[in-house]
Amino acid sequence: MTDTAKKKAKGISRRSLLKTASAAAGLAAGSGVITGFPTIWAQNPITLRQFGTGVSNLNAIAQKCKEDLGITLEMAATDSDAAAQRAVTQPNSYDIADVEYWIAKKVYPAGVLQPMDVKKLKYFDKIVPLFINGKLAPESVVAQGTAPHTVGFVESQDAKSFATEPTEWMTMVPTIYNADTLGIRPDLVGRQITTWADLMDPAYKGKTSILNIPSIGIMDAAMIMEAMGELKYADKGNMTTDEIDKTIDFLIKAKQEGQFRAFWKSFDESVNLMASGEVVIQSMWSPAVAAVRSKGIPCVYQPLKEGYRAWGGGLGLAAHLKGAQLDAAYEYINWYLSGWVGAYLNRQGYYSAAMETAKQHMSADEWGFWVEGKPAQGDILAPDGKVMEKAGAVRDGGSFEERMGKVACWNSVMDEDRYMVRRWNEFIAA
Template sequence: MTVTSDEEVKKAGTQPNSSTLWNRIVDGEKDCALGADAAHGYQAPDAMGQCDHRLDPKGEVAGKKIGAQGTAPITVMYLDGQKSKKFSSSPTRWATLMPTTYNADTLGIRPDLIGRPIEHWHELLNPEFKGKASILNIPSIGIMDAAMVVESMGEYTFPDKGNMTKKEIDLTINILIEAKKAGQFRALWNEFNQSVNLMASGEVVIQSMWSPAVTKVRSMGIPCIYQPLKEGARAWGAGMAFPRTLKGRKLDAAYEFVNWYTSGWAGAFLFRQGYYSGVMDTAKQHMESYEWDYWMLGKAATQDIKGPDGSVMEKAGKIRDGGSFDARMGAVACWNAVMDENRYMVKKWNEFVAA
């Protein structure tokens, strides 16, 4: 059974002891970050230098200030102390999560079927692509993609796309409903394989997309671009949370697993999907130099680039969509978040789905 990130976050918040470790999406301080908060059932893991996420504590990438709307991981990554309920503005020993991966998301397109440049988020609702567009059906993420579209259309500028008011939610959902009733969307996708199939079949030519789905489509020999857009990207982060009930040998085993996960092999696998590893240096040790140059530095590939399954997803001479880490993460406009009005937002999102 496929479980969406929203469902995983909900279960992690309400049933923390149903798993030894929770791979949690960093989607808002109320739902994921207070590792020492007994109400959330988590303890603060000892980071011990593992938080090599390349995001400056000042919220900068390569000296450039990046978007902080929503919940930027650096603002909720650390606690003042092991049992503290307060976030630290600078790195400490105690983390809210053990960081695993993060990325900057954008729209995926079929350039061969579109036949012209795509530069803006509002193209998702362009009537030119009526019946050929799709948006992901995960409310907390889909609403932020929609907000990027709304701003790109010039309809409204959000003070914080990651924490909308009810009026802002209404505005955004009404625009989506109007587009849906006009036949804009071929489908709404809930999980990875749906997005791959929609794009690979050509049923959809522009949609919300995740990096591994783009990698999968390209490894099938089908043109697919993870399109950089002028308004920037929607970013996210993920990490592993430790339930408070972990003690003794179980706690030791949890740390052993995290130590393995951050030792490099998993990080290299994530890179080959198009993600960034939460611990860069060890991932680099498990990658060929030409792979690191392509995925991290944005250099032209000197050899064919292969996906995690070993199939060729990019030919030698090509450059990664969006370029280097500094270019891609430097273009972040906002971060995934759980809004104060999350329940209202989900209710309105369901109205959009049913429209």
Template sequence: MSRRKLLKSAAKLSAVAATLPLTTFAIGKAKPSLRVLGTHVTLQDELRKKAMDDLGINLVFEPKGSAAVLQKASMAPQSFDLYEQWSNSINVLWRSGSIQPIEKQRITHWDEINSLTKIGRITPEAKLGAGDAPYKLLNVQKDGTLGEQHSEQISFLPYVHNVDSFGYNTSVIEKGIPYETESWAWLLDKQYAGRVAVVNAPTIGLFDLALAAQAAGYVTFADIGAMTITELDKLFDLLIRLKQSGHFSGFWTSVPESVRFMQSKRVVIESMFSPAVSSLNGQNVPVTFAAPKEGYRGWHGVMCLSAATSGRLKDVAYEYMNWWLSGWPGAFIARQGYYISNPQRSKQFLSQGEYDYWYAGKAATTDLKGTDGNISVKQGDIRTGGNYEKRFENVAVWNTVMPTYEYSVQKWYEFLSA
């Protein structure tokens, strides 16, 4: 095409464009799509729809099991914009270069976030807990490492968190007394052989079983958050023998799977997360979430910014992170038993009865519904383990990536295949 013809064609296109609605060409105004990689715990459709309505964005959720999420995120940061999982994944993601620092000044309600992640204790009497306590991993230090010293950059947004233990069917197992008779040792009790399940995650299920083995007197650990190779060998010798004898019925990889295990009566006791207990209670399956006398396994949700996210999508990612601390999301996840880092802002979105039950540890004055719309709390029920502060005063160990992580993973898969 000659220069003259090219200029004439361009002029015609410009004339046509001038007669069309502006929106036809306003591509820059199209709704941005934010990709969130995480687990079923927080990647729920009701949260997605509410966030899209509030923020005017598209959200693409990709929920997977814990191990699959971490593997994908550490290997392919370009496949997601935000990552949602637990603090034990931070060391892996940070070392792999898959996530970038978050600017603290861009977090609208940073000053409202409580002391649990900032200094490690929610009350002065609280145990710090062994292992990867979140406050140890929060702040980006001057040398690029993660540590306790406060800085203007953080590795993750502190938001949902809880303490985990195990759930048991009280139609089969007599209901215990929180902090007194309920014990991690129950997971290894021979009378439940063949009806026990554990979460299939080497940075989570490993600690459930280590706590159980120690509580039962089979193995002791100098530091359960940093087990040595010798200690791991002793632990897995025991676990492999138990597995080969048929003690374990299964290993679940997602909350819905753990619900099916208990619902089908395949198991009577298993590692559990709070939403699973809430769901089962809503289906009239009598499951109690134990408050072990040895202490809980604590976890803290982390929302991380992909190293590959930039420009407008990065701005949208900050909008979504701030949305999570805006009140409504915290109230929503409270109904499945989870806490939010700035609970006072969410209180206005909960009834007094809901707040008193989920946070204050008081008896439910009415039946309460879970996030699925079913009644998960009956009038008169008291939350196992007590109020928010009491539960987080009793963390034995946090979900953790230990210095012996690679060896522990190898042993974990030997155990699964035994």
């Protein structure tokens, strides 16, 4: 076989992939497969069991899904490590896995998920390119770590290893992502915060925190160490054992010297630490910052000169799904990307994987504030109707392009993951 023939057999261009997917979606829509869900599933009741982190396993999504599709979603929320474990060890306990891409790198090779046929994904061509080729724009540099596109495709329906380019088979359909940074109490830090290194400022001894999820916490630690000039990693997302040792030894020393107040695992823990003032600078998630502000307490999601640590999640299909349940799962996923859910997630400070459809479900002012980085013309409301930001406010970090365009690394699973986790646990126990 010639090199050209091999290339054609192996890969598929994004343009041809989109044409094929769009054509198939159009045929499906015309045949009634994509529309008319409530009638279909109300007559043939379907329940889908979904589990994942609390970030996107939200009751409002289940309720809206029932209204729009007639499909019952049973949701269970766990932390990231528990989600990874359940996906592999209890594959018959769920139908939909709502997990991050670094978890997919651990889980997919175990054969517990089945790939998705791109031709059945109505909104494939609306998915932001970060999940297709790793770039926000053609000139963008692919960030370090487990970038979603590197574990987003497989070569065939039966493949267990990841493809190096887009194919007709996706491991998961992307749904949610964000660029994470440090949260600060501007009324308590006493100065301008500009770098990840500021978390280790002796002035904040006993008033800092990082999150205790090894695969994520180690990335924040790497951002801090590089910012301090302590270590330059070849790839923060795939450290050598020597780099892991230097990072963990640094953290243990800082802990023993009293730099950290606590280590958090849950959203609520991070909110309570910051709202109470026990911590003034810490690893944080965007909606947690908003939750602190909703209490009338100053809190800023601080842009830093070294950039952001990003994460992304998606929906995966359990390997056991077939027949009507599999059909319903595809209907659910197409609905998920059709706009309502994306707008709901955008309003929480996350980003939708299909921004174009989400925009149709947001007001111009909401879109301007959350996505374009414009000052709010009126009060910005949370999904529950509470005022999240007052008129005139500007989103921390600015626009979608400004924030996601400055991603330095993605949450990751390293080749030396087991060694890293063991050393991380030594740090927590020290």
